[in-house]
Amino acid sequence: LLQPALTTENRAEWMAAVEPDATETAYRAIPWRNQFWPAVQEARELGRPILFWT
Amino acid sequence: MVWSDQRIQKLAENFVPVADEVYMLYPEDPYNLERVKDEPAHQLFKRFGESMPKGDWNHPGTKQGIYLMGPDGEYLEGRFAAGSDPKDIAQRIERALERWEKLRKDKKYANKAVPAVGEQLPPDVAGKPMVLRVSLRDLKSLDKPSATPRWREGAFDDGAWAGFMQWAWNQNWIAFDEPQRWIPRGDDEHKLPDELVRKLCREVLVDNVRGQAPPWDDEQVEHAELRVRRVGRGTPWLLAYSGEARMKHGERGYEASLLGEAEWDPARKEFVRFELVALGMRRGAAQFNQRENDKGPKPMGVALRLYRPAPKSR
Incomplete structure (x- = not known):
């Protein structure tokens, strides 16, 4: 198995192939907080419910 | 995927949405459980879970799942191990909102608008001068x-593990304190400091x-x-990177070629663009990386890109 050389010509194409595209990252449209306890405190200040994905 | 569903994204606007690791919030092993038992976050999550209907809360066992709660942990909806069926999740969120309407009136919650926030970085990289977003995935070929x-x-089949395995990708982060150590010292190509690489x-x-x-x-x-x-x-400086890496531990390993390109602003002493891609063969399995039946060698790619905060969208 060890493969064509990774070249300056195909580097950008490989970068795009490895990175997720817009469809795969659509979940980022939700403004996720990334720590549970600070989010609880924010919800208390706002008087809002919490959606928790864990 | 559940969170890509536009109906769910719209429903989610009614909540403070948070994603976090579950294990240290509600550990499954006695040692760590003892360590966190007095922490308010654990106590709130435990109290919430114990108020859930039987079957929706998994105890003993993993607490992975999707949960909807009031600001003080009041039960609204949720289920452990939920997450692959958008229709089920949308219905649960709608039921949660119905319960919320009653709860907020009973408890006189303010129900203020949830403010926009930009993407939140892990605490160990947030604020560092050079933050790279890392994306990695299996490849069909090299x-x-x-x-x-x-x-x-x-x-x-989004409900099946075999479906996930066909397209799986992951995201990580890495940060460096001194971006200038990534630029050349003179006109000739030279090796970057060993410790950075x-x-x-x-x-x-x-x-x-x-x-x-x-x-x-x-x-x-x-x-x-x-x-x-x-x-x-030219300015900004255009920089080219190339290299190789080989890591090995027992049967587990990854051997890759690396190639990158970046732009450095010498006046501001910061990168305006940084891209690096690694391609190579992974092999073996770690305890929890789900490779026990797929030890390779098989191709895997890793892409690193300079993180730039996006404009707020909400």
């Missing part, structure tokens, strides 16, 4: 970038595409070299 399988609605290898050239895997120990990095040179004389 000679055809377009063959990379990608998730599309209806293309895979080894840190990169240890922390992110790791096979956690499907599940968790430990970073490499330094002695498991058998070879790590990255060279940099300036291309042309």
Whole structure:
């Protein structure tokens, strides 16, 4: 198995192939907080419910 | 995927949405459970779970799932191990909102608008001068970038692990304190400082595409070299990177070629663009990275890109 050389010509194409595209990252449209306890405190200040994905 | 569903995204606007790791919030092992038992976050989550209907809360066992609660942990909806069926999740969120309407009136919650926030970075990289977003995934081959399988609605069985394995990708982060150590010292190509390259290898050239895997120990990095040179004389400086890496521990390993390109602003002493891609063969399995039946060697790619905060969208 060890493969064509990774070249300056195909580097950008490989970068795009490895990175997720817009469809795969659509979940980022939700403004996720990334720590549970600070989010609880924010919800208390706002008087809002919490959606928790864990 | 559940969170890509536009109906769910609209419903989610009614909540403070948070994603976090579950294990240290509600550990499954007695040692760690004892350690966190008095922490308010654990106590709130435990109280919430114990108020859930039987069958929706998993105890003993994993607490992975999707949960909807009031500001003081009041039960609204949720289920452990939920997450693959958008229709089920949308119905649960709608039921949660019905219960919320009653709860907020009973408890006189303010129900203020949830403010927009930009993407939140992990605490260990937030605020650092050079933050790279790391994306990694399995590849079909090392000679055809377009063959990379990608998730599309209806293309895979989203309720089955085998479906996930066909398109799995993951995201990590890495940060460096001194961006200027990534630029060339003169006109000739030269090797970057060993410790920078080894840190990169240890922390992110790791096979956690499907599940968790430990970073490499330094002695498991058998070879790590990255060279940099300036291309042309323009400003910002155009920089080219190339290198190789080989990590090995028992049967587990990853051997890759690296190639990158970046733009450095010498006046501001910061990168305006930084891209680096690693392609190579992964092999073996870690305890939790879900490779026990797929030990390879098989191709895997890792892409690192300078993180730039996006404009707020909400």
